[in-house]
Amino acid sequence: MALIMFVIASSFARINIDPHHQGMVLKPAIDVLNGMVLYRDTYSMYGAFYTYFQALALWIFGAELLVLQIQTAFMYAVSVFLLYKLWRHFLPKAATMLSVVLFIAMAPFYTEFFYPWSSVFTMVFTLIIIFILYSYINKESITKLLLLGVMTAVSFYTRQAVGGTLFLAVIIFLIVYALFVKE
Secondary structure, eight states, X not given: OHHHHHHHHHHHHTSOOOHHHHHHHHHHHHHHHTTOOBTTTBOOSSOHHHHHHHHHHHHHHXXXXXXXXXXXXXXXXXXXXXXXXXXXXXXXXXXXXXXXXXXXXXXXXXXXXXXXXXXXXXHHHHHHXXXXXXXXXXXXXXXXXXXXXHHHHHHHTTOHHHHHHHHHHHHHHHHHIIIIIOO
């Protein structure tokens, strides 16, 4: 299913270019790639990790908008994979498949432009955090808490509004778990 999502998203990544919205993520990534310092020499309205992650893709594959678009399509595919794995813990296989098909069918790029938004990347990190929390419940360890902190920070530095809310949610979850669930 993740491969299907990648193929579909990649095909939409090649059409309907919006110079304003796509340019505001491409420019800072190219600036960082060219040695500029983020927030001193160039501005990004998203978190630093997001811009550096995009600059890395541009460094590896070439400084073109299509690289960021394909990178975003890949992150959509990773989200589908992680959602499938997560939902399989709680749903029967048929319901999981239906949920994944609905997720793919409701992607925003069918009706809007395909944007390399930071929220697509943050969704992947949020799903990883959910896996870590689930794993922590099954077997508590300080390593999982440290990994949880690192992934929450990565999420924050990808998209601050989501990362900040996610940080509060994780803290509240851990407090409630410690007070009411943990034996």
